Amino acid sequence: MSRLAVASIDLAALTANLARLRALAAPARLMAVVKADGYGHGLERVARALAGADAFGVAAIADGQRLRAAGHAERIVVLSGPDAPGDLAELRRLDLDAVIHHPSQLEWLEAEAGGAPLRVWLKVDSGMHRLGFAPQCVADVHARLARLPQVHPEIVLMTHFAASDEFSNALTAQQIEAFAAATRGLPGPRSLSNSAALLGWPAARGDWVRAGGLLYGLSVVRGKTGADHGVVPAMRLATRLIAVNRVAQGEAIGYAGTWRCPEAMPVGIAAIGYGDGYPRSAPSGTPALLREREVALIGRVSMDLLALDLRAVPDARVGDEVVLWGPDLPVEHIAAAAGTISYELTCGVTRRVLFVER
Numbered sequence: 001m002s003r004l005a006v007a008s009i010d011l012a013a014l015t016a017n018l019a020r021l022r023a024l025a026a027p028a029r030l031m032a033v034v035k036a037d038g039y040g041h042g043l044e045r046v047a048r049a050l051a052g053a054d055a056f057g058v059a060a061i062a063d064g065q066r067l068r069a070a071g072h073a074e075r076i077v078v079l080s081g082p083d084a085p086g087d088l089a090e091l092r093r094l095d096l097d098a099v100i101h102h103p104s105q106l107e108w109l110e111a112e113a114g115g116a117p118l119r120v121w122l123k124v125d126s127g128m129h130r131l132g133f134a135p136q137c138v139a140d141v142h143a144r145l146a147r148l149p150q151v152h153p154e155i156v157l158m159t160h161f162a163a164s165d166e167f168s169n170a171l172t173a174q175q176i177e178a179f180a181a182a183t184r185g186l187p188g189p190r191s192l193s194n195s196a197a198l199l200g201w202p203a204a205r206g207d208w209v210r211a212g213g214l215l216y217g218l219s220v221v222r223g224k225t226g227a228d229h230g231v232v233p234a235m236r237l238a239t240r241l242i243a244v245n246r247v248a249q250g251e252a253i254g255y256a257g258t259w260r261c262p263e264a265m266p267v268g269i270a271a272i273g274y275g276d277g278y279p280r281s282a283p284s285g286t287p288a289l290l291r292e293r294e295v296a297l298i299g300r301v302s303m304d305l306l307a308l309d310l311r312a313v314p315d316a317r318v319g320d321e322v323v324l325w326g327p328d329l330p331v332e333h334i335a336a337a338a339g340t341i342s343y344e345l346t347c348g349v350t351r352r353v354l355f356v357e358r
């Protein structure tokens with residue numbers, strides 16, 4: 001069977017988004033965060049389109065291996081650093097930067113007999129309480145790192161925000177202040193901002209901005225889409241109708257019959273479901289696009305299929321394209337309907353979907 005569900009990735013959109021973010025971030029440098037397979041868009045293709053970035057950010061050494069194998073010479077920062085002492089040699093072999101966020105990692109570094117200078121980003125927990133050293137430990141950790149010949153002398157100081165997508169949330173202002181206090185007097189570049197902070201928290205610009213979502217044209221700001229921030233969505237997810245049926249008034253659609261036809265009506269069956277990464281939590285009423293018109297999802301999303309109310313497009317035919325999200329149908333709207341964020345949807349597109357570049 002041919003694969004009907006297609007995720008097309010707009011490489012020019014990625015490149016244009018990068019240019020826009022670089023201009024917004026300047027004079028700070030821009031790290032393009034490409035973790036989770038480039039937010040689901042495909043690591044290697046995304047990195048190719050974003051090759052002008054000052055660095056790449058990845059979650060795991062394995063992603064750094066893939067980028068080096070693809071020929072990338074840019075700085076690559078492993079955002080959670082080594083997971084075991086043996087990772088230090090691999091970080092050096094691949095010339096990857098390591099985030100150091102925990103005393104165990106510091107001990108592994110100190111236990112090394114030597115080695116080429118590893119580039120280190122010292123992570124401060126300024127209030128998110130996920131990864132990072134407590135503010136009162138930072139000066140001591142910095143001193144311990146700075147005296148190691150196996151650590152590069154330029155140590156980047158970084159932190160991460162918990163709520164920077166809420167532009168009036170006082171927590172971010174507190175985190176900015178806590179980070180400044182913890183790092184006062186220490187040398188080295190600063191890195192605080194993710195995408196949302198780049199938009200909403202200019203005081204957190206620092207020397208390195210770490211942007212992910214906006215590069216892909218995605219927003220996590222409530223009620224906003226990528227386009228609202230001047231970036232272009234890079235992913236378009238589409239499939240085709242494989243059935244158009246006339247269903248009688250009162251009949252129920254799909255598993256558990258959660259939606260009933262209020263009148264005799266055309267119902268389209270599209271070849272995509274949660275096995276492709278379309279969220280099962282999307283309720284009846286969630287929009288899709290057919291012949292440039294909005295049609296509503298009806299009934300439960302199943303593994304391979306979903307049903308659409310075709311009353312808005314009564315001339316729809318088997319084989320017609322159905323767009324699930326893309327530049328003309330913001331993924332943020334689908335995410336809001338499904339009770340999640342755009343990032344989870346693009347990350348969740350599965351291997352069954354055919355990825356093409358445009």
Ligand SMILES: *Cc1c(COP(=O)(O)O)cnc(C)c1O
Nearest residue numbers: 033079160194195210211212213
């Ligand atoms: C994922 C991540 C980012 C990027 O966040 P976006 O919201 O996608 O811009 C930045 N910094 C760290 C530490 C991250 O884990």
